[in-house]
Amino acid sequence: MSAAVRLPDFDDVVAAGARVAQVARETPILVHPALDAAAGAEVLVKAECLQVTGSFKIRGAMNRLAQMGAASRKAGVVAYSSGNHAQGVARAARLLGMPALIVMPSDAPQVKVDGVLTDGGEVHLYDRNTESREDIAGRIAEARGAVVVPSFDDADIIAGQGTLGLEFARQVAARGAPLDHLVCCAGGGGLITGVALACEGVSPGTRVWTAEPEGHDDWARSLAAGEVVANAPGTRSFCDAILTPAPGVLTFPLGKRLLAGGLVVSDAEVRDAMRFAFRHLKIVAEPGGAAALATATRGLPETMRGSRVGVIVTGGNVDAALFSEVIRSNS
Known part of the structure; x- marks a missing residue:
């Protein structure tokens, strides 16, 4: 492998x-x-x-982000999630002084959207039935030079x-x-x-x-x-x-x-x-x-x-x- x-x-x-x-x-x-x-x-x-x-979700997010170098931390991270991974990444990023943008479905529970915003993360909403969250996250990360943090396959x-x-x-x-x-x-x-x-x-x-x-x-x-x-x-x-x-x-x-x-x-x-x-x-x-x-x-x-x-x-x-x-x- x-x-x-x-x-x-x-x-x-x-x-x-x-x-x-x-x-x-x-x-x-x-x-x-x-x-x-x-x-x-x-x-x-x-x-x-x-x-x-x-x-x-804070467990995986913290383990992933804590291992990023100074240059990567400055550019920040992009993640996609219906909510819990979003909040975990936003919290870990805030604690580590990193910017974070989360791609979330438009029907995500508002409590989860609010959790990301409270931790200083940006939210980009998408239609889970017609759009690909992976494609959206990839485009945004490329434009920013940011690192994509998957929700599970990492x-x-x-x-x-x-x-x-x-x-x-x-x-x-x-x-x-x-x-x-x-x-x-x-x-x-x-x-x-x-x-x-x-x-x-x-x-x-x-x-x-x-x-x-x-x-x-x-x-x-x-x-x-x-x-x-x-x-x-x-x-x-x-x-x-x-x-x-x-x-x-x-x-x-x-x-x-x-x-x-x-x-x-x-x-x-x-x-x-x-x-x-x-x-x-x-x-x-x-x-x-x-x-x-x-x-x-x-x-x-x-x-x-x-x-x-x-x-x-x-x-x-x-x-x-x-x-x-x-x-x-x-x-």
């Missing part, structure tokens, strides 16, 4: 830990008997929705996200026993493959599973097929944070080697999980961030029953109007 597509490894995740520690906070593990009863297992929830900027991003897995494994070990299974939502796969790399190094017996919305389950289908299978064009879900066309060039080879398989949830089940998180765990989970929790609140697969299962709630950046509608509704 060429240097341009070098896959990260466990040592990269460990090295990222020192850089990420500059900004990321240690997020708690939450448990509840009602969740164990619903899931049919002992469930430990990693509440990464309480992370800086409201999601795990070795440093993956390694930075993997620090969540190191932290989770350490916290779980302090409770007496490792996880049998770990469920994490998957979009492009930067987080779940980083977490899987961490588990490979410190908790090799833990089986790692993707969680995705129905119709946008490219990871589940790709893992089953042993090759990348893309989503059908125009496929939608209200889990906006994890809607990517297909696994990445870097993330799929890692996932193919490290992941146990994929779980699929409906939008209705994700809504139920958001309500459960609010009522019992006292946290706000955005739709995409609640996908893994939904696999537990609806009842885990039989093969996971009676085991120790980790679930990551990856983000809490949801518009107030949508969250209010979900909490008030029963469907």
